Amino acid sequence: MVSLFASAIMTRFGPKDYALIAATGLICGVLSALLWRGFSAFYGSLCVSAILFYYFRIRVLRILIVGWCVGQAWVWFYSQWMVELNVSPQCLNTPLTVQAKVRDFVDEYPGFNETVVQRAELDITRVSLPACAALERIRVYYTGPRTLRLGDRIDGQVILRSERGFANFSSDNRKAQAVALQRLAGGRLEFVHSQRKAYRGFDHWRYRLSQTIANQAGLSDTAKGVIGALVVADKRSIPPLFQQLSLRLGVGHLLVISGLHIALVAGFASIVARALLRPLCWIVAYRVRQYLGDGLVFAAALGYALMAGWSLPTQRAVLALCFWLLAKNLGRDGQPLRLFWWALTLCLLINPLTGLLPAFWLSFGAVFMVLISSAIVGRFEGPRAYVLTHVAICVAMWPASLVFFGQASLVSIPANMLAVPVAGLWLVPLSLLGALAGSLGAMTVSALLWSWAAWPLGLAESLLDSAWLEMGVWQSTLSIAFALLLSALWLLLLTPLRLAWRFIVLVVMGLMLSYRPMSDSTDRARFWVFDVGQGSAMLLQVAERSVLFDLAGGLPGSVYHFDYTAAPILRGLDISAVDTLVLSHEDFDHVGGFYSPNFNFGWRRLVSPSGEGERAQLCRPGRVEQWAQGVSLHWLSGGADTSLSSDNDTSCVLKVNAYGYSVLFMADVGKVKERDLVSYWRNELEADILIVGHHGSDTSSSATLLKWVKPRYAVISAGFNNAFGHPNPAVMKRLDSSRATILNTAQTGALRFEWGRNEELRWLATRTHWARFWQDNYSP
Template sequence: MTIVILAFAAGVLWLQTQAALPDGTMLLGMSAIGALCCGASAAKVRLRWVLPVGTFLFGIVWAGWFAGYRMADQLPLSSEGRDIDVVGVVAEMPQITDRGTRFRFAVESSTLPVPRQISLTWYAHRMADDDVPEVVPVVVHAGERWRFQVRLKRPHGSLNPESFDYEAWLFERGIRATGYIRDAPDSGAIKAHVPGFGIGVERLRERLRDRYQSVLGDRPYAGILIALSVGDQQAISPGLWQIFSRTGLTHLMSISGLHITMVAGLFYMLAGWLWRRSSRLPLYLPAQHAAALGGVAAAFAYCLLAGFAVPAQRTLYMLTTVAAASLLRRRPATRQMLAIALLVVLLLDPWAVFSAGFWLSFGAVALLFYTGSGRLAAGHWLSQWGRAQWAMLAGMLPLLLALFQQFSLVSPLANALAIPIISFIVTPLTLLAALPGLQFLLWPAYWVTQLLMLFVAFLADLPGAIWQQHAPPLWATLLALIGTAWLMLPRAVPARWVGVLLYLPLLFVPPERPLEGDMKMAVLDVGQGLAVHVQTHGHDLIFDTGPSFAPDADSGTRVLVPYLRAAGVQKLDGLVVSHEDNDHEGGADSLLQAIPTGWLLSSLPFEHPLSAAPVRHVACSDGQRWQWDGVSFEVLHPAAAQYLHPPPKTNNMSCVLRVVSRQGSVLLTGDIETVDEMRLLQRHATELRSDVLLVPHHGSNTSSSPEFIAAVAASRGVFTVGYRNRFAHPRPNIVARYRERNVQMFRSDEDGAVSFDFRAGGIQVSREREQRKRYWHGA
């Protein structure tokens, strides 16, 4: 049975890696072949592969049918960017952000065709009559029916190498459009409470969150208790998430299998004890069966309260399998229980394979079963605990490095203390506080959490607390997983140490870098903004850092730092911030804090906050030159004299950098406008020619004059623009100018990150959306 379920899971996974969905005819054909294979197996055909092949095909068909149904529920292109009146229900607990309130909205009726599930943001700020932003209180609750006027767009997110796929995340949740609410006279609440089981659960979750917030206020660790009770991880600050990441405690801050099992165990004992107090009830149902049903019911209730995440689902289905086996007086093998849980998860949610939690959750439990089934010798409980910690440390290393490119070296120590405290003290007290009149229990739960966090913060600050490295290639990850299986074999097996050798490529095979005289350039997808990585044989430079999105979120933390870590860049030799503008310097502070940087070159004014950064800061000016590994760098703009009388627009002070390798050249232009282009033509008419041009000012009407385009004579140009940005960049007439010069054009909103490899044989170009194309992208 286990092999059959794994074959089904492999079929589901295969479907989710495809650039296009199989059509209906192909799915019908696969169904027919799968049925023949299963029929042959039932007829006792002596071919072991027949049944797994059939279930593999059924996995493809099952996931394909679900995907086709969801793909059909999409926002028509004709509805994008238009005012649409919608009536529907707030379908989940709203998330409060610095910019407003975000929530899932179940549409019941609309003036134009829209998907059934959309994500809406109700911004907390609007422009008053005097063009000054004013705060507008936003009050919306789960289960309310509202009438809104909205503007929608299809799901779209930035796509960079080794990055999070936001569109996949939305697709899994059935959200087929995103947008915002507009001020309209007929907007407003229609009904305060819409009946429904799911809506009722969301209303309860929100009520509990509000109760906890009212008791604990804005205390620093209040978000931990909220996350442990109702699964609202947004309540935990980014700073705390960093601490949990460095100490390997992230899994404890979601309602994981450990918490579900603990709650189920408590209710199992309570239900069994109460059942035995009766003289008649055990005559109808044995106490152990009643206890099992009580434990499963408690686990189901806690899963609903938690938002039904994949780790919680896995535990619920495993507990249900155990309870069913108890009722049927059977004892299934542990691998069969895990396989059944896997099957149920994928039957209900074929897109669960998108989630890192899916792989970590099933991987961790499978590892514990593997090492606990007689492979690790019995002994004192302390030695057993130590072996289990060692197994988790070594066994989860390949997955964590593949998914996150980091691993906490202090996690065994942090988990040794945090797991029992969170599972057996903090979580039970927090859940009991949900009952009427027991809110006071939040205080002991908070005090215990506060003491625990002192120890956790100490561990997070230890030098070398976390191992960070480049993203390993797939073959190295698979080799390390084989090494894990070999290393965890029974102690009597000889040469188990060979498993350690299979880890070496995972840890020590470095990413490929350009040869001497060559270079690579990646124009990253940061939405409406700019961020470029230039790499030579031994040096790395970032040109601009993209926008800031919110006080605690910017392109530095969300794009640049994860990208550089995955690329194996441990330090930056230089950072260029072209000029003072959020979409170019918004992520600089986060980047400087996270990655050691040699120097900062910019046109920022002296009083700018970045000028106080602990790094050598130099004003960029025409004539600056340096060379790295046979690659030349030269600043062409602004002229030094412009600093004496700065222009009113910071765009005109943009640093312009030309990079020349032996295989080609690139011109990085920032937001220069036509007047700056003319100055460049006057000073460097013969020096502008480049193979690749970063199109000035995102393709606005104020830049890309015909004379400048002719002087650069680039064969390739890149527009860095956000999807359906409010500036309508790039402008059609500007695109037409480049097309007239036969320039091959790339756009970050359509291509994702665009990478150029200047090496022998010419310039090789790769587009991230082409490399990682999946059927849901752009739909």
């Protein structure tokens, strides 16, 4: 039976490779099922598959269809019966007593009022409420006096809320990760009643090695961070500038423990096992020694993967090693691409929701590109083959880099040609040998090895301020489907095609790369309200000009929501600069993105209450700007005023009229200022779209204001389950009385309104039009 199994999955590709064809169908079925809007799509898929199976008489297609159906059925069964997609409401917003273990390194951030915020992921072992027994893993924030560390077992009290992220004209990536990792809730760790340190096991040794590396006085901060990342997957100490450098050079993959590291450990373990087992050649059969040696190799690789946190790349490498050892011991051919394909299949069988993780696409996608590129350029030899392999791989990975990181660079080709051998032959081996020496107590040896390993990192640090790194860098965003097609066309171009087909492929790639979103005509307007949590960020495109109103919030000095919510959409729209940037007032939840080190959008003018900054202007009440026929901006309020009781009342209030419709931006002004606006502007306040003041706080949106605005749509930009209770029930009641359609980004995700001179106003909600069965959707 085992031999038949090996024959089915380990032999070379052939015209009747039915096992591989079925696996391919299963993979496609699983990944496509993750796009379902609801489980009812499963039954429709089965009906279509049955029809195709009946009409197609070709055996290969029938096997592919069967694999497809099995993959879709597995996602349906797994999601319905084997995992939870949502946490019980009884577990939310109520104190829970839990017993848990800290599962990974604890991140620290500067908080408000000089506090230190610790972010930890906990594995739940016991919870006080029986209805919450399904909770397996949570993410918590802690500001108390205790210091949490990897492996700690704690008893404490938590207040949880459902894990949900931002949805900006794509699916909710944070919810996707929560479902795939079964981390369905997060919140605050209020108290820690007791704390027990880990003194044995993988967590203990992992933490101990991390501390040993951090205490090396002879290493720079960069060297400590990189060596920690390579040994125990602790990237906390890598300076942000060096992380940006690795991203810019396209060598960030070398800082993630993956197949390269597992292969080095397995190779070293193989040498040691051979040396240890050689004296047994007279008393133990060769086959037994081979099994023992392979067992030691697998144990070493598995142990290192567990020491590294058992991440998805290490899981992939361990699975591939397992299949290779199985093929070797059964006398079968372990072809690399086939081993990869079965590792991918097994990974999706273990957890089909893994396909929702960016790490899945980056890890498996990168290895697939490496294998295909190596096979394509295999007809070349020597330095030419080495150069062409790196060119093929880097170019094939550019689309993925644009999808997940928003940038790609020509510099990545020479950088990888140099960095890959340096990392594989010098940095990684010396780092791992240093870790082994440190684990055995030879601290002097480990310090020496780590100092040698750090040598090339000093050269890399000298490149931080190099202007040439900016050359050949472009920023944009792509959809996964668009990126996959581009990569496939590039790899197809490398194959020995006829000249005519090469020309066609080049033309298609050229058209795809030259594609730019069509700019709105002078008779159309488009208004975006981004989902940025408890904050504000909006974009209005009209008359071939643009207004960017506010830049979201986050956590000062560490987290900037604008970077991964609004910024990718702006790049996708090919917007690198806006005509008018409005910072309504100085609260961080409105201007946070402006202080992000990644903010690189230009502006023709900046409008704010203070009028400070490059090309800045004051909000001058009463100023009217005519942008085009039927398009005008009316500045209704704003400007620094020490007589006002609140900084919120200094907010810029703007009304935009465009082609028969209007938008009123109220920022955070309170009821007193609203009363002043009503007494002065009266009917001028009437608007079709009202951006509700102060995120729906009861300090704003008075009945008097709503009476004069008469909004058709009341848009609230608020965070899901936020700590302020926004929107306030009293405000919701007043908005409902005004007969406005209420749209809250916490429920709808990002919104897009479109209209034209001769077109009616229409709108799209992300959580309706990009609905998925595994996320929180919105039904109007």
